[in-house]
Amino acid sequence: MDAHTTAGDPQRRGYWYDEEEDDSAITMLAAVRRLRQADHDLRRRISAGMDMNTTDLEALRHVIAHEAAEDPLTLLRLARLLGISGASTSKLLDRLTRSGHLRRTPHPTDRRALVVLATDHAHEEVRDRLAVMHERMLEAAQQVPPDSRRAVAEFLDALTEQIDEQSVPEPLTPAPRGRR
Numbered sequence: 001m002d003a004h005t006t007a008g009d010p011q012r013r014g015y016w017y018d019e020e021e022d023d024s025a026i027t028m029l030a031a032v033r034r035l036r037q038a039d040h041d042l043r044r045r046i047s048a049g050m051d052m053n054t055t056d057l058e059a060l061r062h063v064i065a066h067e068a069a070e071d072p073l074t075l076l077r078l079a080r081l082l083g084i085s086g087a088s089t090s091k092l093l094d095r096l097t098r099s100g101h102l103r104r105t106p107h108p109t110d111r112r113a114l115v116v117l118a119t120d121h122a123h124e125e126v127r128d129r130l131a132v133m134h135e136r137m138l139e140a141a142q143q144v145p146p147d148s149r150r151a152v153a154e155f156l157d158a159l160t161e162q163i164d165e166q167s168v169p170e171p172l173t174p175a176p177r178g179r180r
Contacts, residue, residue: 062081064122074114
């Protein structure tokens with residue numbers, strides 16, 4: 001066991017998994033949790049460094065990804081991807097337009113709609129802040145033996161599928177009096 005997978009790790013044993021569970025599988029899940037936390041922390045640091053909130057940064061990420069796929073986002077699709085209201089999306093777009101990161105432009109085929117595009121300034125800022133990290137991530141991926149890469153990708157895809165299929169849980173209920 002390395003420093004990240006000690007037996008005292010509260011996310012490792014006891015709460016979620018029985019002692020009889022496969023130790024190597026639990027070690028993998030603990031690593032995924034650390035990755036997700038590191039990603040969350042990175043997004044907060046990057047958004048703070050760019051003087052925007054994490055939803056603004058996520059919007060910028062979606063817009064750039066859809067541009068790269070030659071599938072520009074309408075305001076409604078962006079709102080759905082972000083899980084926010086149309087009014088909140090309008091405010092977000094106003095902020096990112098004022099800051100010079102996004103622009104609204106007529107939809108290429110639907111004259112009634114607008115699409116959202118990232119500005120050259122936004123592309124430059126994102127590349128400046130993330131290029132080194134993406135190079136290091138590729139280097140880490142290249143350290144995985146080539147014959148194991150498909151299995152790793154399938155494992156991550158299976159976790160993604162499980163997360164995506166998770167329904168919204170019932171709201172938490174207050175504890176009965178005297179059990180707090």
